Amino acid sequence: MTRSEAAAIDWNAEFEERASLMIGDLRSLVELESPSRDPEAIRPVALAVSKMLAASGASVDIVEEHANGPNIVAKFGKGERPVLILGHLDTVWKRGTLASMPWRIEDGRAYGPGVLDMKSGLVIVAEALNGLRRHDIAVPVTVVFNCDEEIGSESTRSLVAEQAQNARAALVFEPAITGGAAKTSRSGIAAYRIHVRGRASHAGVDPEKGVSAILEAARIVVELHAMNDLSSGLSVNAGIIEGGTRANVVAAEARMDVDVRFRTSDQAIRIVDAISGLAGARGGALVTVAGGIDRPPFEATPESLELFARAAAAARESGFELGRGHVGGVSDGNFTAALGIPTLDGLGPDGAGAHADHEHIVIADLSRRAAMLTRLLIDIGGDRQ
Ligand SMILES: [Zn+2]
Numbered sequence: 557m558t559r560s561e562a563a564a565i566d567w568n569a570e571f572e573e574r575a576s577l578m579i580g581d582l583r584s585l586v587e588l589e590s591p592s593r594d595p596e597a598i599r600p601v602a603l604a605v606s607k608m609l610a611a612s613g614a615s616v617d618i619v620e621e622h623a624n625g626p627n628i629v630a631k632f633g634k635g636e637r638p639v640l641i642l643g644h645l646d647t648v649w650k651r652g653t654l655a656s657m658p659w660r661i662e663d664g665r666a667y668g669p670g671v672l673d674m675k676s677g678l679v680i681v682a683e684a685l686n687g688l689r690r691h692d693i694a695v696p697v698t699v700v701f702n703c704d705e706e707i708g709s710e711s712t713r714s715l716v717a718e719q720a721q722n723a724r725a726a727l728v729f730e731p732a733i734t735g736g737a738a739k740t741s742r743s744g745i746a747a748y749r750i751h752v753r754g755r756a757s758h759a760g761v762d763p764e765k766g767v768s769a770i771l772e773a774a775r776i777v778v779e780l781h782a783m784n785d786l787s788s789g790l791s792v793n794a795g796i797i798e799g800g801t802r803a804n805v806v807a808a809e810a811r812m813d814v815d816v817r818f819r820t821s822d823q824a825i826r827i828v829d830a831i832s833g834l835a836g837a838r839g840g841a842l843v844t845v846a847g848g849i850d851r852p853p854f855e856a857t858p859e860s861l862e863l864f865a866r867a868a869a870a871a872r873e874s875g876f877e878l879g880r881g882h883v884g885g886v887s888d889g890n891f892t893a894a895l896g897i898p899t900l901d902g903l904g905p906d907g908a909g910a911h912a913d914h915e916h917i918v919i920a921d922l923s924r925r926a927a928m929l930t931r932l933l934i935d936i937g938g939d940r941q
Contacts, residue, residue, distance in 0.1 A: 766806025
């Protein structure tokens with residue numbers, strides 16, 4: 557089949573016909589609760605998703621090297637430079653959440669824990685590959701669904717990086733921005749713990765002998781917050797501060813935890829310098845700074861914007877307009893983008909309430925986004941048939 561023959565298939569009708577099957581698959585995944593760091597709960601989801609992927613003829617491996625649980629690596633089609641598709645099996649919801657937040661459908665929306673973030677994305681990916689299989693279209697695709705994205709992919713960063721090698725593009729099926737837009741950039745994140753050591757003394761008897769770690773920590777907080785440049789996407793927040801022992805003791809110790817977000821690598825370099833520069837002797841106290849960049853920023857590039865343009869064209873043919881935007885939250889897309897791979901994120905369905913109890917998706921998006929992904933894969937990978 558040529559690429560134009562593949563593009564001429566009435567994908568919209570085909571996936572609309574499969575809408576109720578997709579809803580059934582989604583329900584079965586939502587009803588398998590899979591909190592992060594709960595391998596026994598994640599395993600049944602990994603098995604169910606493996607079956608969905610295997611139906612497309614993909615060779616599916618369950619990789620379980622880490623305590624956080626099983627991960628899926630599936631290879632579809634053949635070719636040197638596959639399209640990498642990323643997703644995660646875990647959710648932020650603890651076991652038992654279904655009792656208070658059961659699966660339900662209302663006004664064209666499906667509700668339930670993890671329905672948006674991101675079990676619907678998993679169903680869309682499996683469905684699109686199954687669609688290609690029905691027509692014997694062999695686009696090279698590597699799928700990685702990890703088990704711990706919601707806790708910073710703490711055990712699966714190298715798995716993602718390894719599978720990303722030679723990828724021609726990365727498509728991330730995290731939820732869309734509410735309203736349906738894809739994510740063409742994400743902030744990066746850094747985390748710090750700043751520790752201040754002063755000198756204790758009796759606050760009433762000989763206060764002049766003490767050096768207040770709390771006073772110095774307070775000065776540091778003011779300096780940190782002055783680094784904020786919200787309009788350019790740089791935010792700095794001392795979110796936790798603690799120190800001291802008693803009201804009548806000049807505090808010998810204080811510490812704080814700081815969250816930093818930035819949009820560009822230039823901002824990252826500057827803010828890392830500025831925060832590292834707080835370390836050393838200050839006002840008689842000794843300041844140490846630990847931490848650094850946790851995820852690099854995912855910045856739009858000419859290549860990623862071209863990828864977006866192709867996705868937007870595929871969306872239009874699939875019956876909807878795909879916008880794009882920036883978000884502050886991070887995903888595994890930050891890693892692939894930092895590796896120089898054109899990355900497009902937020903391709904999962906429209907909806908709202910990720911990590912909140914009104915979490916839901918727009919059901920109509922299941923079919924049309926499966927159609928979009930199928931078209932996009934044919935477009936960017938289909939020259940190897
Ligand atoms: Zn997610």
